Amino acid sequence: MIIDSHGHYTTAPAGVQIFRATQITFMGNPVKHPVNVSDDEIRASLEKGQLKLQNERGTDIALFSPRASWMGHHFGGELISRYWTEINNDIIKRVCDLFPDRFIPVASLPQSPGVPPEKGVVQELERVVNEMGFVGCNLNPDPSGGFWSDPPLGDRYWYPLYEKLVELDVPAMIHGSGTCNPAFTTTGSHYMNVDNTGFVQIMDSDIYKDFPTIKFIMPHGGGAIPYQYARFKGLSIMSKRMPFDELLSKMYFDTAIYNQAATEFLIKTVGVDNVLFASEMIGGVQAEDPDTGRQYDDTKPYIDGIDWLTEADRRKLFEENVQVAYPRMKPYLEKIQ
16 A cells, blocks of 8 residues: 655635635634535545546555645734634545545644644644544644744643643644745745754754654655754764664654655665655645656655665555554554555
8 A cells, every 4th residue: 555644735625715815804803704615626626636646646545634834823813823724624624534545634733823732732633633533733843934933842832732642642743834934935945944943953852751652753854854964963962862863763754855866865864664655745846857757746756766675665665654653544544455
């Protein structure tokens, strides 16, 4: 089975966009009004996009979450973020109910700058996991959208969320959202900043000492982590915290990096047991690679082309590791196998 660990609903029907536009227009008066989206609209948005590509590229099932850049945690305040997140998570649940053999739900969290996790984030995580069957979440370490105004991930500010992640046995993918800092582009420099900074904040913390079983996924190949392995390892030694290689062994890194050499380097650096197959389609890079003639986010051939991987390695990358990272996937897979 080929399981894509990183997909976003970037082709959501117009009704979802209309809700957001209305919400932003009337930001001073947050209201959660109904979203006018039919099941047929959801089906059409996927059958012409995500599902079409999954079928063409040989992906059996995808972990599916709301469009990350859309969440815009820097817009408005606590209620704006809460209502927008609930709407998006509800839509993801509908997607997965309509296509239970192709999608498994992963949540966004209703984050807002300066609003601690115990005020809404923990409650939404409980709702989507306990009531709706979600298997994980995306955690934005920078809700301010490029200004990093909240405490670092190692601060006890985040501990109520970590306690709930461990209690529910669900992982968090460290994933940014939109940026309002003109110095950055959302799916370029900002996302890479989030990958790198989020990782270093975890490295420079006692998170794994206090929560030994917590699971984090670093998307986009971990940003610069593999390439700058020696720098980060040296800094880790200087900090006298968890040994760097032990830290890497506790985390997961996905293959949404769009290049075979980079994919191979990632696997060699962090180890085959800690890499998850991912494409992030339909995501921020929608272009054809002139060297291969394929879309950049057609990432399965990058793994297929690594000749030193064993069949056991490929099973880990395509289906086994993700089930360890997301243990609540099991009931979904049992229904379709």
